[in-house]
Amino acid sequence: MPARTPKNFDMLYRDHVDLMYRFANRLCGEPDAAQDLVQETFLNAYRGFKKFRGDAQISTWLYTIASRACLRMRRRRKGAPERELSLDEFIPTSEGEFRLQIPVDGLSPEEALQNKELRQALDAAIDKLPKKYKMVLVLRDMEGLGAKEVGIIMGLNERAVKSRLHRARLFVRRELSARGITDATDAHDHERLK
Amino acid sequence: MAKRGAPRRGKRPATKPPQHGKGRCLHILRELSAYIDDELSGDICQEIRRHLGACPNCEDFVASLRQTVSLCRHSPAPALSSADRAFMREKILQTARAR
Numbered sequence: 001m002p003a004r005t006p007k008n009f010d011m012l013y014r015d016h017v018d019l020m021y022r023f024a025n026r027l028c029g030e031p032d033a034a035q036d037l038v039q040e041t042f043l044n045a046y047r048g049f050k051k052f053r054g055d056a057q058i059s060t061w062l063y064t065i066a067s068r069a070c071l072r073m074r075r076r077r078k079g080a081p082e083r084e085l086s087l088d089e090f091i092p093t094s095e096g097e098f099r100l101q102i103p104v105d106g107l108s109p110e111e112a113l114q115n116k117e118l119r120q121a122l123d124a125a126i127d128k129l130p131k132k133y134k135m136v137l138v139l140r141d142m143e144g145l146g147a148k149e150v151g152i153i154m155g156l157n158e159r160a161v162k163s164r165l166h167r168a169r170l171f172v173r174r175e176l177s178a179r180g181i182t183d184a185t186d187a188h189d190h191e192r193l194k
Numbered sequence: 195m196a197k198r199g200a201p202r203r204g205k206r207p208a209t210k211p212p213q214h215g216k217g218r219c220l221h222i223l224r225e226l227s228a229y230i231d232d233e234l235s236g237d238i239c240q241e242i243r244r245h246l247g248a249c250p251n252c253e254d255f256v257a258s259l260r261q262t263v264s265l266c267r268h269s270p271a272p273a274l275s276s277a278d279r280a281f282m283r284e285k286i287l288q289t290a291r292a293r
Contacts, residue, residue, distance in 0.1 A: 013283055022271040031272065035282060042286045087224060098254040104261050109268035122265055141266040166227035173262040 009046055016062055017042070023063065026138045027070050029127045037073065041066040056152060063145075064153045067135055082130040090170035092177075100173070102181045117181050125175035129168055136161055137168035218245060219252055230260050 020041055024034035044065045052061055092098050102121070104112045113119055126134060132154075139150045140161070147161045154161070222245055228234050229242050246253045 009287070010283075013286075017279055017282070018274055021274040025271050026269075035278065039282055039286050039289070042282075043289055046286065046290050091220065091223065092251070092255065098251045098258065100258040100261055104265070109261075109264045113265060113268055113270065118265075119269070122269055126266070137266065141263055142269060142271075144267070162228065162233075166224075169227055169259060169263055169266075172266065173259050176262060176265075177258065 008049070009042075012045065012058070013042055016059060019059060020062055020066055023066060023138065023143055024070075026126075026142050027066075027135065029123065033073075037066060037070055040069040040073070044069060060149055060152060063139065063143075067139075067153055070135070071131065082132060085130065085133060085167040085171055087167065087170070090167075090174055097174070097177055100177050101179070102176055115181070121176055121179045121181060122172070125172045125179075128175060129171055133164050133168040133171065136164040137172070140165050141169070219249065222246075222249075222252055223255070226256055226259055230256065230263065 017038065020038050021034060024037040024041070025031065028034045028037055041062060045062060048065070052058075056064075102112075102118055103115060104118075113122075126137065129137065135154060136150060139145045139153060140147065145153075147158045147165075150156075150161045150165075151158050156164075222242055225234065225238065225242060229239065234242070246256060
């Protein structure tokens, strides 16, 4: 990492701010908190320029800073420990729980997500996840990182990453299944992404 | 997935192979993310595929998990406006200089 100068910071900021904002938005679920997290992330990156040894990609380093900042921000807001997700709680107990009761059949994911109600249900399901599971899901399934990189960011081995990811996916699946969205066509036809 | 509720209504036959049971379904449930991420050995994948072919509920379950992952992967995220980008940059540098 080059010396800590406004010019070098500008390059770092310019190249990665959109990536970090997208990540922060997915973690926080709302724009103001996402902006706070991005500012905290780049402030810590600015101060930590000298500590970065170049062992990992810069984006991995920034994801790590953002993830830690997010956990700190959460701890400041809530004191209660996060709950663990058990596999047993995701075993369907009735016939209707095996399939998703949402309008996705025959549609590409992009088409399905033009349904505002479905987008909101998905966002709500992800938002309900305990933070440590949410982080793994966001990094792996939404940011598209590999399990090894997620492990580096979160300080976990790959096995733990995969275990958390599986539980997080089962949680979101169950939430979508329980929610049920029936009025697919109107919402799909008329609600376009902004 | 072993059936717990009322009998399934649908096109598939109601009969199950003798080796099928709830314990087998739970074993499959534990492996499903690794299965859809293609992280399992060929032998285990084949075993799971065999089970899915014989268990409509598990087949539905794995399809719904795939759909969930696919929706997450394609979920849009709002973009940052140029004004917000510039404002945040200024605020970060101000805070860094002040401390």
